[in-house]
Amino acid sequence: MSRFRNGYRVFAVIAAFVGLLSVGPASAQQQPVLVIASFGGEFQDQQRKAFFDPFTKATGIKVVDVAGAAVPKVRAMVQTGNVEWDVFQTSAHDYPEYADGLTEPIDYSKIDKAVLAQMLPHTVQKFGLATDYVSQVIAWNTKSFPGNNHPQSWKDVWDVKRFPGPRMLTAGTYSIEPIEPALMAAGVPKGKIYPVDLDKAYAMLTAIRPSVVRWTTSASAIPEALASGEAVIGFASSARIESLKESGAPVDYTWNQAVISIGYWMIPKGAKHKDLALKFLEFQARAEQQAALGRFNVAVVNRHAMDLLTEKQRTLLASAPQNLAREFEFDPAAWSRPGPSGKSIYDENVARWIAWSAQQ
Amino acid sequence: MERAAVAPSRSSVPRSVRAWLLLLPTLLLLLPCYVGPLLQLLGTSVGGDHGPTAAFYLQALTDRPSLLILWRTIVLSVEVTVLAVLIGYPLAYMIARAPERSQHLLLLLVAIPLWTSSLVRSFVWIVLLGREGVLNQLALSTGLLKMPVQMLYGRPAVLIGLVHIMIPHVVFPLVSVMRRISPRRSEVAKSLGAGPMSAFWLIFFPQSLSGLASGAVLVFVLCCGFFVTPALLGGLRDQTYVMLIQQQVDRQWALAAAMSVVLLAVTLVFVALLGRFLRVDDDAGSTRLPKPGRLIGAACAFLGRFESLGARRPARPARPARWPVAIAGWGAILFLLVPILLLFPLSLTNSPYLRFPPPGLSLRWYANFFSRSDWTSAAVISFQVGGAVTLLATAVGTCAAVALSRIESRWSRMLYGFLISPMIVPTLIIAVAFYFQFAAFHLIGSLPGLVLAHSVIALPVVVVVVTGGLKRASLGPERAALSLGAGPLRAFFATTFVAVRPSVLTGALFAFLVSFDDVVIALFLAGINSTLPKRMWDSVQLEIDPTVAAVSAMLILLSIAVVVAWELIRLRLHGGEEAGSLVSGP
Numbered sequence: 001m002s003r004f005r006n007g008y009r010v011f012a013v014i015a016a017f018v019g020l021l022s023v024g025p026a027s028a029q030q031q032p033v034l035v036i037a038s039f040g041g042e043f044q045d046q047q048r049k050a051f052f053d054p055f056t057k058a059t060g061i062k063v064v065d066v067a068g069a070a071v072p073k074v075r076a077m078v079q080t081g082n083v084e085w086d087v088f089q090t091s092a093h094d095y096p097e098y099a100d101g102l103t104e105p106i107d108y109s110k111i112d113k114a115v116l117a118q119m120l121p122h123t124v125q126k127f128g129l130a131t132d133y134v135s136q137v138i139a140w141n142t143k144s145f146p147g148n149n150h151p152q153s154w155k156d157v158w159d160v161k162r163f164p165g166p167r168m169l170t171a172g173t174y175s176i177e178p179i180e181p182a183l184m185a186a187g188v189p190k191g192k193i194y195p196v197d198l199d200k201a202y203a204m205l206t207a208i209r210p211s212v213v214r215w216t217t218s219a220s221a222i223p224e225a226l227a228s229g230e231a232v233i234g235f236a237s238s239a240r241i242e243s244l245k246e247s248g249a250p251v252d253y254t255w256n257q258a259v260i261s262i263g264y265w266m267i268p269k270g271a272k273h274k275d276l277a278l279k280f281l282e283f284q285a286r287a288e289q290q291a292a293l294g295r296f297n298v299a300v301v302n303r304h305a306m307d308l309l310t311e312k313q314r315t316l317l318a319s320a321p322q323n324l325a326r327e328f329e330f331d332p333a334a335w336s337r338p339g340p341s342g343k344s345i346y347d348e349n350v351a352r353w354i355a356w357s358a359q360q
Numbered sequence: 361m362e363r364a365a366v367a368p369s370r371s372s373v374p375r376s377v378r379a380w381l382l383l384l385p386t387l388l389l390l391l392p393c394y395v396g397p398l399l400q401l402l403g404t405s406v407g408g409d410h411g412p413t414a415a416f417y418l419q420a421l422t423d424r425p426s427l428l429i430l431w432r433t434i435v436l437s438v439e440v441t442v443l444a445v446l447i448g449y450p451l452a453y454m455i456a457r458a459p460e461r462s463q464h465l466l467l468l469l470v471a472i473p474l475w476t477s478s479l480v481r482s483f484v485w486i487v488l489l490g491r492e493g494v495l496n497q498l499a500l501s502t503g504l505l506k507m508p509v510q511m512l513y514g515r516p517a518v519l520i521g522l523v524h525i526m527i528p529h530v531v532f533p534l535v536s537v538m539r540r541i542s543p544r545r546s547e548v549a550k551s552l553g554a555g556p557m558s559a560f561w562l563i564f565f566p567q568s569l570s571g572l573a574s575g576a577v578l579v580f581v582l583c584c585g586f587f588v589t590p591a592l593l594g595g596l597r598d599q600t601y602v603m604l605i606q607q608q609v610d611r612q613w614a615l616a617a618a619m620s621v622v623l624l625a626v627t628l629v630f631v632a633l634l635g636r637f638l639r640v641d642d643d644a645g646s647t648r649l650p651k652p653g654r655l656i657g658a659a660c661a662f663l664g665r666f667e668s669l670g671a672r673r674p675a676r677p678a679r680p681a682r683w684p685v686a687i688a689g690w691g692a693i694l695f696l697l698v699p700i701l702l703l704f705p706l707s708l709t710n711s712p713y714l715r716f717p718p719p720g721l722s723l724r725w726y727a728n729f730f731s732r733s734d735w736t737s738a739a740v741i742s743f744q745v746g747g748a749v750t751l752l753a754t755a756v757g758t759c760a761a762v763a764l765s766r767i768e769s770r771w772s773r774m775l776y777g778f779l780i781s782p783m784i785v786p787t788l789i790i791a792v793a794f795y796f797q798f799a800a801f802h803l804i805g806s807l808p809g810l811v812l813a814h815s816v817i818a819l820p821v822v823v824v825v826v827t828g829g830l831k832r833a834s835l836g837p838e839r840a841a842l843s844l845g846a847g848p849l850r851a852f853f854a855t856t857f858v859a860v861r862p863s864v865l866t867g868a869l870f871a872f873l874v875s876f877d878d879v880v881i882a883l884f885l886a887g888i889n890s891t892l893p894k895r896m897w898d899s900v901q902l903e904i905d906p907t908v909a910a911v912s913a914m915l916i917l918l919s920i921a922v923v924v925a926w927e928l929i930r931l932r933l934h935g936g937e938e939a940g941s942l943v944s945g946p
Contacts, residue, residue: 035888039902040898040899040901040902040903041902041903041905042903042905064888065734066734066888066890067898067902068898068901068902071610072609072610072611073610075610076609076610076795076799079799080796080799080800080804081799081802082799082802082804082805082887084804084805084887084888085888166491166510173607209596213510213512213513213514213595214513214595215595215596217901218900218901218902219901219902220901220902220903221901224713224714227713227715228490228491228492228713228714228715229490229491229492230490230491230492230512244712244713247712248712249712249713350611354425354426354604354607355424355425357425357596357599358424358425358426358428358429358596358599359425
């Protein structure tokens with residue numbers, strides 16, 4: 001008899017799992033939660049400290065932050081109607097792609113005019129409000145290149161005789177391609193980079209290919225490789241390299257020919273909590289919040305935030321005037337213009353990258 | 361079995377119909393959550409704006425880069441299969457020939473890596489093979505090398521990583537077949553004058569072919585669809601076809617669908633070819649080989665005779681030299697275990713990034729895991745989903761296995777093939793198919809969606825394990841119970857179910873681990889409800905800190921604990937009988 005009961009008990013347990021399942025997602029939806037997607041890693045930890053946690057403290061709105069913001073994710077969400085995110089971060093590079101039907105226009109009537117007035121030029125856009133400047137810099141391992149004996153320009157990065165050792169660069173499908181660096185290495189002056197000459201760029205990529213151990217789409221791969229010595233020269237975010245350097249890792253970087261662009265928050269089309277999202281956009285643009293991010297060496301977009309930082313902190317920001325003069329300003333509009341085939345240069349480059357990467 | 365009604369049953373439903381009814385839950389799971397998505401995938405691949413079109417297939421099959429990558433994927437899979445067989449065969453031989461007690465221990469050692477997440481195992485190689493990694497550092501400090509060797513992000517790393525993952529998949533089917541081979545035949549051959557080599561190639565090897573075939577097919581299929589390892593350890597030239605499909609999913613969905621169908625077709629053709637070529641009589645004792653197998657038979661005979669031709673010495677019964685097998689076997693076990701164990705010291709580093717040797721020891725990254733809600737909530741979700749999958753897949757799979765054992769054999773054979781087919785379909789293709797099907801029902805990012813998807817890939821394991829158990833169980837007691845007046849349910853639970861219970865529990869554990877280990881499906885379906893493997897994947901992609909090493913170490917401990925505890929319980933409960941052994945594998 002007891003064995004007989006045992007059998008039925010199995011079915012009772014099975015019935016229970018239905019209950020177990022419905023508990024998880026349902027309970028999460030009772031109180032409004034702002035879902036914010038960013039790029040993950042230490043950078044997102046910093047955003048959490050500078051933006052997300054203070055936002056929850058100030059407004060009582062709970063924030064769930066997730067990693068992995070990227071065009072394919074957002075496109076899939078919008079196309080399938082499963083919009084999980086309310087706000088996501090993007091690079092300037094992907095801005096045109098998102099602005100083309102994937103995001104909501106920002107309703108600036110709901111954002112404090114005083115805050116908007118403090119924003120730096122180009123940081124208030126129809127579909128996105130800026131959050132930071134991102135600078136991809138030439139970085140290296142200081143054990144391989146001690147002192148001043150390090151690459152100073154993209155020409156040097158391409159010079160494998162003077163600066164031997166494995167390189168790690170971004171992939172052509174990553175949001176910041178190696179295309180502009182390749183053109184600078186070819187000697188194209190800053191003002192002539194756009195419209196990009198893909199033939200010339202890919203010829204340069206072919207030339208450096210044997211020395212590149214990895215073309216990555218991962219934001220952490222290059223800083224990690226430089227710190228561990230897996231690669232000795234790389235193309236990585238200044239903030240990530242700076243914080244590794246401060247933690248004692250053998251890495252350094254130069255502002256020369258760094259590719260600087262603006263990072264934005266955007267709201268995906270059909271987001272569930274648009275009003276909360278706008279509240280967050282305004283909050284993170286305030287001088288105090290921006291300054292909090294600036295203390296992590298991330299360049300601020302609110303000019304009053306600069307005043308809240310120390311002199312030393314200001315020199316480490318990508319947007320500091322003396323640094324800006326040495327950097328190259330990325331132009332997202334140039335990538336969304338049609339190329340020779342009629343498709344955008346952005347799409348042409350993706351197709352070209354896939355074909356090029358498969359070559360022997 | 362068709363003469364079921366030995367005694368008048370109290371149920372008005374005839375037995376054969378009842379068996380079919382037991383298949384109902386399976387069909388309810390597989391039709392909407394497996395067949396449906398795959399059909400939709402097929403539909404999408406030919407769906408143009410104005411009716412059916414072959415344009416996407418044309419595009420997939422004429423695009424040079426993608427064909428090149430498809431070809432390289434096949435080559436890579438063949439290479440891995442060959443290497444895994446070469447390393448796995450001696451290991452399996454050593455295990456099968458070992459005394460009973462050590463056999464169990466050895467199988468346990470092979471099972472530990474099998475139970476360790478493939479993501480963890482790929483991650484380990486990044487730490488081991490790097491220029492400043494463990495291997496290079498050891499070689500440099502002992503003076504073996506002057507300059508570090510570039511191993512990571514290229515073919516060597518991909519091969520090492522994949523072979524490491526695949527070896528257990530070769531060993532388990534081989535051991536189970538080899539154990540059935542009677543050593544007496546070889547003894548007889550030797551007493552008739554065959555040398556140990558001849559005895560091996562003429563008698564033993566041909567009989568082990570069926571195990572070799574199933575292992576090789578499994579490895580090949582898994583490799584064709586493998587995503588994690590090549591993506592983490594490979595360079596540009598090691599891109600695989602599934603990586604290309606993943607890139608296309610959100611750009612050109614129809615093209616991605618067509619490419620998925622192409623890959624599926626290629627996989628099936630290879631499975632059919634390999635299966636045909638290596639098919640040998642299921643009965644291990646038989647030496648009658650069907651046509652293609654005769655080739656192998658001839659090759660074996662040649663190898664067998666080669667020894668006597670070459671040696672030209674009076675043949676005498678000799679003990680086979682055991683040390684080459686032992687060296688190869690133990691070498692393989694070290695290869696399987698050492699990398700996994702090395703993760704423990706590495707995870708105890710106090711450095712903000714992984715390096716070897718760790719500059720100092722601390723539990724800081726373990727503390728980080730437990731203090732971060734994004735990590736702990738991912739772990740909770742993984743356990744929730746795993747638990748639900750275990751219940752669902754085990755219940756459905758057990759019903760199906762019981763049904764299969766009671767219906768006409770031609771049907772049951774076909775259905776069995778269908779039920780275990782999710783094993784053959786590359787996981788990424790299942791994930792892609794689910795993705796668009798589930799999106800329509802707003803199941804993306806929901807736990808039920810993930811549970812259903814994982815249940816589909818966990819079902820085959822349960823069916824295979826429970827079917828094995830049922831084959832060993834006698835139907836006698838159940839018939840007796842029926843004839844004594846018990847109802848059909850009661851008769852089943854009181855007799856047959858008790859006999860197969862160890863198998864059901866083993867199946868349940870397998871189901872849990874299938875769910876707990878999955879990265880690919882979670883990547884597509886988990887949404888903001890990140891599972892632990894997905895969180896780890898994000899970490900490897902986006903972060904620098906060694907938290908992922910700490911998590912990996914904990915997962916390895918967990919799998920070791922589960923495997924060992926399970927074996928101990930099983931031994932205590934069933935006194936070492938075969939049924940339900942975790943390490944005998946599916």
